[in-house]
Amino acid sequence: MNCLVCRGGIMFESFEAYFAKLDDGYLIIENVPCFKCEQCGEVLFSMAVVEKIEKLILAYEKVQSKIFIVDYRQAA
Ligand SMILES: [Zn+2]
Secondary structure, eight states, rough: OOTTSSHHHHHEEEEEEEEEEEEEEEEEEEEEEEETTTOOOOOOHHHHHHHHHHHHHHHHHHHHOEEEEHHHHHOO
């Protein structure tokens, strides 16, 4: 798969931290599986991963705290 941003790079499987802004804080999800461009560093998440992230964001928005750090491998 070629990168959609720089078009020259190859996307390889990787893990990245995902940062989400909540209504009243931040959620950081570590080790999220993704595809990353070897050339420009663009990160792409699959639809299944995006859906899981959205569920996590909804769940954590209800909790009264400012910053969360979650490991995707344990939360998924
Ligand atoms: Zn690229």
